[in-house]
Amino acid sequence: MAASEVVEIELKFDVDAGHTAPDLRALPGVIGATEPETFTLDATYFDTENLDLAGNRITMRRRTGGHDAGWHLKRPTGTVGARRELRVGFDDAPADGDVPAEMLTPVVALVRTRKLIPVAALSTKRTVTTLLGSDGSPVAEFAEDLVTAQSLLPGGHFQEWAEWEFELLGDRPDKNVLKAAEKILQRAGGRAPSSASKLARAIGSTPSVTEPHVGKRPTALELVVTDIAIHRNSLVAYDPLVRVDAEDAVHQMRVACRRLRSIFSGFPTVLDEARTAHLNEELKLLARILGEARDSEVQLALDESLLRSENASDELIATLAGAETAVHDRAIKAAHSAMNSERYFSLLDAIDELIASPPPGPDADLEATEAVDRSIAKNRKSIRKAQATLATLPEGSHEWTEQLHLIRRRAKRLRYSTDAAEPLGRKKYRKVAKAAKDIQSALGDFNDTAINRKRLAEIVGSGTASGQDLFVLGRIDARQENDSARALEAYRAVAKDL
Known part of the structure; x- marks a missing residue:
């Protein structure tokens, strides 16, 4: 099956629903923007019963809607604000809806013999604006999201929230654009996100893998x-x-x-x-x-x-x-x-x-x-x-x-x-x-x-x-x-x- 992997470099902000977004065409290197497009994205997130993926800051989802419908696996890169995203489109995925093999290979050492089950269902109304550079190529993408989420775990609950996402695009993303966008979006009312990802917010607390360390006088x-x-x-x-x-x-x-x-x-x-x-x-x-x-x-x-x-x-x-x-x-x-x-x-x-x-x-x-x-x-x-x-x-x-x-x-x-x-x-x-x-x-x-x-x-x-x-x-x-x-x-x- 064909699969592709990209590195996402993005910012996330919590905002009040309906809050007016700032004009980002003032960012350095940006000279224009596309007309906003609105999509409905429906995603089911998968994990083990023990949340082995979420505990390692990994998300696996099957999503319909938008330009990149299919299976997505997001993993940390070690760089703040950056994540690797592995994508498999529906044309290359199993017809029976099973998790593609390409999604399992990077995480099988975490999942092992445990079954992957749906742990959350999210529906997102996303309005996307693409910011363009001097040569007309995409520089960044700004998304205004209205999210409804249902945890599928025992005792799971329903939530709604709004957030902004700003993602750099292109083969050579300019980190200066990211810094400038962070300042503008914070001044416009963007707040630090309450969770690392939509899934983390949907399912609440998860077991988190921390770096091993010892105290001052260990045994x-x-x-x-x-x-x-x-x-x-x-x-x-x-x-x-x-x-x-x-x-x-x-x-x-x-x-x-x-x-x-x-x-x-x-x-x-x-x-x-x-x-x-x-x-x-x-x-x-x-x-x-x-x-x-x-x-x-x-x-x-x-x-x-x-x-x-x-x-x-x-x-x-x-x-x-x-x-x-x-x-x-x-x-x-x-x-x-x-x-x-x-x-x-x-x-x-x-x-x-x-x-x-x-x-x-x-x-x-x-x-x-x-x-x-x-x-x-x-x-x-x-x-x-x-x-x-x-x-x-x-x-x-x-x-x-x-x-x-x-x-x-x-x-x-x-x-x-x-x-x-x-x-x-x-x-x-x-x-x-x-x-x-x-x-x-x-x-x-x-x-x-x-x-x-x-x-x-x-x-x-x-x-x-x-x-x-x-x-x-x-x-x-x-x-x-x-x-x-x-x-x-x-x-x-x-x-x-x-």
């Missing part, structure tokens, strides 16, 4: 729950992006899984370990599924980097990148399948339940700083132990390489555990996190070169490469050998920082 449990909420939010935010295979989305969602797991492993006695073990295993499985797609993404990027500036044949390019593309496509399909499963939605529900009612462990009441210090000390000790073992192994041996990989994994665990202290805002924790990240990055680069050189050797060993391609492969291998040495040098330079 270990308070810090851990805050961190879990932060990474849960990240997981849910990247879910719709993974579903459309957006750049870097798989990586970020996988990181959210790993960070959640690092909370359980880094602070095992703060929560009841017996009650979080299953959650930890489910996150591990999800991270592994996402990891297959992520690994193929990384390898595709590496292949592109390896072939850059090289005169490689089409056959060699296909050998390096073609097969990996097919692997990536299969891995993404597997990830999507997992993310549409009841098991995945149960995992998200279980995380929410944990945040709402965390099972305390024996160290739940420790001061957060003490719990973080213990976790850092434990992880540092494990890294130093691994480094001591590394020093006893022959450099370049299989065991030596595996030990470097172990140090990298432990550095990552330390980094994630230390990042968990970020809500505390302590400088000393940031220094440890940086040192762990530097080690992880250097050894990650070393590991990449080892994987690449093994693949190059396999291609050479297959006997399928031509003479020119063999020369190219040799050049690439030489570069990788140098990169490996630099990565190892970088690791040694920062290894002592822990």
